[in-house]
Amino acid sequence: GAGVSQSPSNKVTEKGKDVELRCDPISGHTALYWYRQSLGQGLEFLIYFQGNSAPDKSGLPSDRFSAERTGGSVSTLTIQRTQQEDSAVYLCASTLRGGANVLTFGAGSRLTVL
């Protein structure tokens, strides 16, 4: 597509439920990133994909968080047994492989855990 598409744009869930957030990157972009944006915390790196593999998942905050990417395209971030502190905007970005290529961001998925 023309840009990075994320869905849902807004998600309200109850504590303890599982949620899935989807990212559809720009066609041809082999690298994909997930960031979390919390109020006053800036952007926190979660995970990076090159193709379908994740060479850097160092930012995932706990084992409740997981992500996968299939076909070198769409990625899904899954949060199990959500907690209130998971409330944030989850941003996805994609880029051509490596180097100084600029990340193109999606508009984000706002997650609210009640």
Added chain:
Amino acid sequence: AQSVTQLDSQVPVFEEAPVELRCNYSSSVSVYLFWYVQYPNQGLQLLLKYLSGSTLVKGINGFEAEFNKSQTSFHLRKPSVHISDTAEYFCAVTQIPTGGGNKLTFGTGTQLKVEL
């Protein structure tokens, strides 16, 4: 590891006045530097980037930034702001070499509020 410090969380400024948003970074190796802008309810978009060469970098919407290696700074400037510049601005850094992926480390952001 690298880190980014944005010294001001909020910067109020009157329209047509100049503005400077400060950014300092820390890294044990050479870096690429970026400024992104985020308008309300939107994703981030690139303002400008420093990769190499001239230390004064010009970006979109009249913004520019100067890379100062000795002071490890990359401050963003605009000589005359417009009301439409009201947004949150993020400084970001990535280490060189990038090993096939450029993981950006972001600062906490500076909210620029332009007033009439």
